[in-house]
Amino acid sequence: MPGTAMERQLLEQSLQLACRAPSFHNSQPWQWILTPDGLDLHLDPRQLVASDASGRQAVLSCGAILDHFRVACAAAGWTAGVTRYPNPNDHKHLASITFSPMSFVTEGHRLRAEAIRGRRTNRLPYGPPQDWDSFEPTLRRTVGDSVLVDVLGPQAHPDLQKAAALSEDARQYDSAYHADLFWWTSAHDAAVGIPHSSLNSAAEDERVGIGRRFPVTHHQPSGAGLHTDESTVVVLSTFDDSRTAILRCGEALSAALLSATMSGLATCTLTHLTEVPASLAVVQRVTGRELPQVLIRMGRIPSNAEIPPPTPRRPLAEILMARTSPRR
Known part of the structure; x- marks a missing residue:
C-alpha cells in the first residue's frame, strides 16, 4: 500500500472482529479484497438471499460490517478512511478503505470494540429500557x-x-x-x-x-x-x-x-x-x-435470561482475498 500500511496480521484481526456484524439471515454477503492501495469491500453475490430481490438487505448488512470494521481498526490504533462506491460502474464495489495511524486509543475506542463481541440479537420480549x-x-x-x-x-x-x-x-x-x-x-x-x-x-x-x-x-x-x-x-x-x-x-x-x-x-x-x-x-x-x-x-432483559450464543461466521479465508495489482 502506498503511504501508510496497516500490518497484515492486525488487519486480519480487525476483520475477524468486524465479521461479528449482523446480516440479513446471517448471510454475511461481504467480500474483502486487499490491494497494494488499501482494502476494498465488495458485495458477494454468492451470499445473496433469494427473497432479497433488490439487494437492499445485503447492502444494509455490508454497511454494518463497514462500521464494525472502523470500530475494530480504531481499537487497534488505526483510522480507516472510507470512500463509498468509488467506481460508479461497479455497484458491487461498495467501499475503498485507506489507513492512517491514530495518535491515541481511548478507553472508549476499546469499549466500543468490546461491544462487538458482546452484542447479540435477542428475540425475546424486553422490559422498558432504563434511563x-x-x-x-x-x-x-x-x-x-x-x-x-x-x-x-x-x-x-x-x-x-x-x-x-x-x-x-x-x-x-x-x-x-x-x-x-x-x-x-x-x-x-x-x-x-x-x-x-x-x-x-x-x-x-x-x-x-x-x-x-x-x-x-x-x-x-x-x-x-x-x-x-x-x-x-x-x-x-x-x-x-x-x-x-x-x-x-x-x-x-x-x-x-x-x-x-x-x-x-x-x-x-x-x-x-x-x-x-x-x-x-x-x-x-x-x-x-x-x-x-x-x-x-x-x-431490558431480566438478569436470569439466557444470553443467546454467538451465531456462526464464515472463516476469514472465505471472505478475504489479496490482489497484487493496485486499484484502477
Missing part, C-alpha cells in the same frame, strides 16, 4: 446525520403489530419466501444462517408480536419471565433510496446496536416491517417518513 432520556442523545450522536431517527414507545406497538401481521399475510402463500426462511434456519452450513438456539419458541413469538416469524422451534421457552414486550423501537430512515444511502443506513444500524450494547440494552433488528408495501405503509404513517429502512427493538 432512556440520557441514552437517546448518545444514540443520536453516534448514529450521525446520514439517516433520520425516530423513537417509538410501547404505545406504537399495536400499529407495528398490525404491520407485522400484514407482512405475514402478504407472504402467507409465498413459497419462495418460506423456502428461503427454511434454508437459512436449517443446519445446511455450519458457518452461515440462524441456528435454532437463536430463535424463539412459538410462545415467545406470541409475546413479542412485532418480530419476524421464523420456522417454529421445539425448544422450551426461556425462563425470562416477561409476558409482554415493552421495548422501545428505533426506526432508521434514509433521505433517498440511493445505494449510498442504504449503505450509510447499514453503518448507522451498526452504530445504534453498539451504542445500545454499551449501555446494557438488548437489541433485535427488524427489517420485515419494511419489506412489503402494506406493512411499509404502516411504518411510514407512524413515523411520517417516506423511506423507513430498518427498525430496532431495544430494551
Whole structure:
C-alpha cells in the first residue's frame, strides 16, 4: 500500500472482529479484497438471499460490517478512511478503505470494540429500557446525520403489530419466501444462517408480536419471565433510496446496536416491517417518513435470561482475498 500500511496480521484481526456484524439471515454477503492501495469491500453475490430481490438487505448488512470494521481498526490504533462506491460502474464495489495511524486509543475506542463481541440479537420480549432520556442523545450522536431517527414507545406497538401481521399475510402463500426462511434456519452450513438456539419458541413469538416469524422451534421457552414486550423501537430512515444511502443506513444500524450494547440494552433488528408495501405503509404513517429502512427493538432483559450464543461466521479465508495489482 502506498503511504501508510496497516500490518497484515492486525488487519486480519480487525476483520475477524468486524465479521461479528449482523446480516440479513446471517448471510454475511461481504467480500474483502486487499490491494497494494488499501482494502476494498465488495458485495458477494454468492451470499445473496433469494427473497432479497433488490439487494437492499445485503447492502444494509455490508454497511454494518463497514462500521464494525472502523470500530475494530480504531481499537487497534488505526483510522480507516472510507470512500463509498468509488467506481460508479461497479455497484458491487461498495467501499475503498485507506489507513492512517491514530495518535491515541481511548478507553472508549476499546469499549466500543468490546461491544462487538458482546452484542447479540435477542428475540425475546424486553422490559422498558432504563434511563432512556440520557441514552437517546448518545444514540443520536453516534448514529450521525446520514439517516433520520425516530423513537417509538410501547404505545406504537399495536400499529407495528398490525404491520407485522400484514407482512405475514402478504407472504402467507409465498413459497419462495418460506423456502428461503427454511434454508437459512436449517443446519445446511455450519458457518452461515440462524441456528435454532437463536430463535424463539412459538410462545415467545406470541409475546413479542412485532418480530419476524421464523420456522417454529421445539425448544422450551426461556425462563425470562416477561409476558409482554415493552421495548422501545428505533426506526432508521434514509433521505433517498440511493445505494449510498442504504449503505450509510447499514453503518448507522451498526452504530445504534453498539451504542445500545454499551449501555446494557438488548437489541433485535427488524427489517420485515419494511419489506412489503402494506406493512411499509404502516411504518411510514407512524413515523411520517417516506423511506423507513430498518427498525430496532431495544430494551431490558431480566438478569436470569439466557444470553443467546454467538451465531456462526464464515472463516476469514472465505471472505478475504489479496490482489497484487493496485486499484484502477
